[in-house]
Amino acid sequence: MSTPTRIRATLKDGGTELRMLLSHPMENGLRKDAEGKRIPAHFITELSVRRNGEVVLAADFGPSIATNPYLAFSVGGGAAGDEIVVSWRDNLGETRSDTIRVA
Template sequence: MTSPTRIRAVRGDGVTELRMLLSHPMENGLRKDAEGNRVPAHFITEVSVRHNGKVVLAAAFGPSMSTNPYLAFSIAGGAAGDEIAVSWRDNLGEARSDAVRIA
């Protein structure tokens, strides 16, 4: 299992800034290890971000994303104590969900 997703949610002037770092190796299946063997593909395919249960971002990722993808975007509104939840699933069926409260 991977490390928790690092999520920062900060309110300001009618919007909430969201920043998140997803912990994942994001192997594209083309790289070779020291012995010359291909490292199997292992990458995030779906990402979902929810604000109090409502989807505010749904994305499809692929093998060309970098290791530990970083996302940053803003949403309208948001109040202290609201929940921001991030979920992802990868090509091997692994999944992770993490949440924070807006400060």
């Protein structure tokens, strides 16, 4: 399993500010290694963010996203202690899900 997603969730201006750094190689399948062999594609295809079980972001990714994607966005409302769950699936079937509480 991959390194945990680094997530920050804070209350700001009547909403919840979310920032996350996903640890993933995000290989597009077009690059070659030092020996000239193609590096196989390996990238996140689906991402979801839930607050207290409700989806606040659902995204489809592709091979053009950079290594270790960084996402930042705000959602209206929220309260200290709300549960934030960030989950993703990649093109090889690997999954990851990380949970934090709003500070």
